[in-house]
Amino acid sequence: MRRAHTVEQVRSAEADLMARLPEGTLMQRAAAGLAATCARLLPRVYGSRVLVLAGSGDNGGDALYAAARLARRGARVSAVLLSPEKAHAAGLAALLAAGGRVTADQGEFERADLVLDGIVGIGGRGGLRPEAQPFAALPRRGRVVAVDVPSGVDPDTGEVPGVALRADVTVCFGTYKPGLLIDPGASYAGVLQLVGIGLELPPAPVAVLQHADAAALLPLPGAESDKYRRGVVGVAAGSARYPGAAVLAVAGALRGGAGAVRYAGTAAAEVVRRFPEALVTAGGPAEAGRVQAWVVGPGSGEGVRELLPEVLAADVPVLVDADGLAELARLGPDALAGRSAPTLLTPHTGEEARLLAGAEGGAPPAADGLAAARRATARRLAAAYRATVLLKGSTTVVAEPDGTVRVNPTGTSWLATAGSGDVLSGLAGSLMAAGLGPLDAGAVAAHLHGLAGRTAAAGAPAAALDVAEALPEAWRTVRSAGAGR
Numbered sequence: 001m002r003r004a005h006t007v008e009q010v011r012s013a014e015a016d017l018m019a020r021l022p023e024g025t026l027m028q029r030a031a032a033g034l035a036a037t038c039a040r041l042l043p044r045v046y047g048s049r050v051l052v053l054a055g056s057g058d059n060g061g062d063a064l065y066a067a068a069r070l071a072r073r074g075a076r077v078s079a080v081l082l083s084p085e086k087a088h089a090a091g092l093a094a095l096l097a098a099g100g101r102v103t104a105d106q107g108e109f110e111r112a113d114l115v116l117d118g119i120v121g122i123g124g125r126g127g128l129r130p131e132a133q134p135f136a137a138l139p140r141r142g143r144v145v146a147v148d149v150p151s152g153v154d155p156d157t158g159e160v161p162g163v164a165l166r167a168d169v170t171v172c173f174g175t176y177k178p179g180l181l182i183d184p185g186a187s188y189a190g191v192l193q194l195v196g197i198g199l200e201l202p203p204a205p206v207a208v209l210q211h212a213d214a215a216a217l218l219p220l221p222g223a224e225s226d227k228y229r230r231g232v233v234g235v236a237a238g239s240a241r242y243p244g245a246a247v248l249a250v251a252g253a254l255r256g257g258a259g260a261v262r263y264a265g266t267a268a269a270e271v272v273r274r275f276p277e278a279l280v281t282a283g284g285p286a287e288a289g290r291v292q293a294w295v296v297g298p299g300s301g302e303g304v305r306e307l308l309p310e311v312l313a314a315d316v317p318v319l320v321d322a323d324g325l326a327e328l329a330r331l332g333p334d335a336l337a338g339r340s341a342p343t344l345l346t347p348h349t350g351e352e353a354r355l356l357a358g359a360e361g362g363a364p365p366a367a368d369g370l371a372a373a374r375r376a377t378a379r380r381l382a383a384a385y386r387a388t389v390l391l392k393g394s395t396t397v398v399a400e401p402d403g404t405v406r407v408n409p410t411g412t413s414w415l416a417t418a419g420s421g422d423v424l425s426g427l428a429g430s431l432m433a434a435g436l437g438p439l440d441a442g443a444v445a446a447h448l449h450g451l452a453g454r455t456a457a458a459g460a461p462a463a464a465l466d467v468a469e470a471l472p473e474a475w476r477t478v479r480s481a482g483a484g485r
């Protein structure tokens with residue numbers, strides 16, 4: 001699991017540790033790890049051109065000390081000081097002593113084999129300042145290594161107010177920062193490299209599953225399993241107008257680990273024609289038989305008005321998507337107040353805006369603003385509805401009402417295709433029926449769905465059904481990383 005901590009948590013852990021260690025120890029640990037990564041990225045250190053962009057704080061200090069280490073190994077190092085009068089004095093002295101020099105020539109950025117972005121780290125707020133902004137747009141020949149955080153990215157939220165320096169590699173210290181895992185910040189961070197510096201940290205508020213973590217959560221059948229023990233998922237989706245959403249949600253549900261899929265709704269004939277293994281009724285959820293979780297909403301159309309309250313009244317986990325979310329936004333959070341089983345909401349940003357308006361009153365907030373602050377808004381929505389929220393996007397954010405967040409980066413923009421969300425809903429509902437809690441179900445579903453999207457697309461457009469059909473391959477990929485479970 002990749003775990004990320006907030007700036008406040010890092011500062012507190014740093015203060016505890018610094019009180020016990022000689023001054024400067026942490027910065028030397030950080031600089032040593034940073035220099036080692038830089039050395040690995042260069043074909044050879046001796047003779048390489050390295051440019052340091054050094055801001056006024058300790059982030060600049062890390063970069064200057066790391067560059068001094070490279071200079072001692074023969075690199076030709078220059079430093080641009082963005083606030084010359086406030087540059088980290090000891091770091092600069094170390095660099096100069098090692099043979100580095102100060103430059104004001106921006107052209108060195110283009111000529112460098114490697115650029116160290118030490119403009120600003122976890123102390124940065126409000127985006128890149130004017131003196132640093134040109135570097136975000138300059139052409140580059142070498143790699144850019146961000147020190148702790150790509151400068152211009154908000155370390156806690158991933159927001160990018162203005163421009164930021166796009167990194168090929170981000171070397172972060174002690175722990176990942178949420179802004180490195182959540183878009184838009186994540187898209188500036190490149191490959192993430194963690195350097196341990198000995199911080200003792202509290203439980204992480206933000207985490208990303210790796211394959212092995214997902215593998216450990218996958219519901220696998222045992223020798224005693226029958227379809228009921230593996231869980232039965234109900235799908236209440238589709239309508240005469242949108243039968244395809246039912247087919248796609250069932251396609252996802254069949255690949256989610258539940259032992260059986262029951263379908264209730266007017267698309268029963270289409271569903272069973274496509275998937276003879278589905279147990280279907282053309283009636284409502286009450287006629288479907290017993291299930292351990294429901295998926296409601298994809299393509300439901302106006303029928304959702306009766307459907308949603310009926311499904312929400314069931315004492316099992318419920319996933320609400322698409323038309324179900326529009327109806328929930330109309331009803332507001334009170335519609336969930338009587339529920340004791342978990343509820344998982346799976347909005348995209350537009351649906352999120354309507355749900356927030358349904359909870360907070362007023363007009364739906366602007367989608368652009370919501371997309372820029374995904375962690376904060378997913379948490380806000382989860383708290384308002386006291387439900388788990390899976391916010392779809394280039395990085396999917398799954399948030400619990402208590403603020404815990406999982407982020408999924410496995411997706412691809414090819415997944416932005418009609419019906420892909422219906423597959424995800426079926427999949428996540430199936431995982432809940434198989435026994436996963438809503439946070440795990442949402443995170444594992446997003447992980448598998450993203451991988452399946454990559455397999456299905458492989459550089460070309462993929463249709464939603466292709467994504468569903470690639471899910472077994474995604475399971476195998478994840479399980480092969482999960483040490484033979």
Ligand SMILES: NC(=O)C1=CN([C@@H]2O[C@H](COP(=O)(O)OP(=O)(O)OC[C@H]3O[C@@H](n4cnc5c(N)ncnc54)[C@H](OP(=O)(O)O)[C@@H]3O)[C@@H](O)[C@H]2O)[C@@H](O)CC1
Nearest residue numbers: 014026027030057058059120121122123124125127129148
């Ligand atoms: N935590 C740890 O355990 C360890 C932390 N370490 C390192 O320290 C880093 C944090 O250092 P930090 O606290 O000095 O903050 P930092 O990010 O360098 O910025 C500071 C100054 O920048 C300025 N400034 C603000 N916003 C700005 C902007 N948008 N654009 C430009 N400038 C901006 C502002 O100064 P001002 O100009 O306003 O006076 C502010 O005071 C951390 O990321 C890691 O690299 C490691 O050494 C080892 C252990």
Ligand SMILES: [K+]
Nearest residue numbers: 117120147149
């Ligand atoms: K930085």
